[in-house]
Amino acid sequence: MCVRKKSTKSMNATDTDWYFEDTTVESTAQLVVYLMKELDIDIDHVIRHYDVNRKICPNPWVIDNNKWVAFKNKVGDYYGNVSTAVSEPLYRVRKSWADSSSQIFAGTLEGAKNACTSGYGVYDENGKEVYRAPVSSVREQNQKILDSLPDYKGLPDNQQDYINKVAEICVKLYSYTKILPSVVIAQSFLENGGGTAADAIELTKRNNLIG
Numbered sequence: 001m002c003v004r005k006k007s008t009k010s011m012n013a014t015d016t017d018w019y020f021e022d023t024t025v026e027s028t029a030q031l032v033v034y035l036m037k038e039l040d041i042d043i044d045h046v047i048r049h050y051d052v053n054r055k056i057c058p059n060p061w062v063i064d065n066n067k068w069v070a071f072k073n074k075v076g077d078y079y080g081n082v083s084t085a086v087s088e089p090l091y092r093v094r095k096s097w098a099d100s101s102s103q104i105f106a107g108t109l110e111g112a113k114n115a116c117t118s119g120y121g122v123y124d125e126n127g128k129e130v131y132r133a134p135v136s137s138v139r140e141q142n143q144k145i146l147d148s149l150p151d152y153k154g155l156p157d158n159q160q161d162y163i164n165k166v167a168e169i170c171v172k173l174y175s176y177t178k179i180l181p182s183v184v185i186a187q188s189f190l191e192n193g194g195g196t197a198a199d200a201i202e203l204t205k206r207n208n209l210i211g
Contacts, residue, residue, distance in 0.1 A: 001020060003020060015059075016063050020058075026074075032075050043072065043075065048061060053101065091109045095119060097128075097129070109130070116131060118134065166189075
């Protein structure tokens with residue numbers, strides 16, 4: 001969404017004079033409805049960036065929550081027969097309520113519980129913890145991931161084969177490490193010449209191709 005500002009003397013994200021043109025709001029509401037129907041998304045899962053990690057975004061709808069409520073009502077009107085007056089409150093998954101930067105989910109209670117993993121809790125809008133994921137040891141977590149990884153033996157046939165094999169491993173590891181597969185692939189590629197260099201042979205013998 002293209003946001004405008006009444007004054008350019010200050011361009012801080014928390015300034016209170018950011019605003020949306022009416023045509024922008026109308027177009028966005030129609031786009032949201034299209035995506036809701038296309039992807040089978042309910043109104044409770046139409047949320048702001050702010051609802052995920054407390055970033056002041058989109059500014060006009062965080063500074064003035066009434067404008068956000070009005071937008072969701074507009075979405076409901078366009079959707080047809082969708083009640084937005086009483087929507088399910090948002091539940092957030094964090095390590096602790098105070099640690100907003102650790103948030104990994106915001107949505108329904110059921111969705112929050114499904115997304116909650118060891119070391120995280122589910123919090124209601126008032127910061128009360130309503131669910132805590134069972135604690136499993138780091139050893140158990142590591143073993144679970146290791147058991148799910150493909151067991152590749154020897155060196156890859158070529159650099160593309162190397163990328164394909166490493167990518168499959170890195171994608172599986174992402175849910176645990178939260179490190180983008182592309183970053184891990186690129187780093188490992190640089191360190192061992194795409195799996196074909198002499199260093200890679202030695203690393204493979206040590207079962208330490210990508211750490």
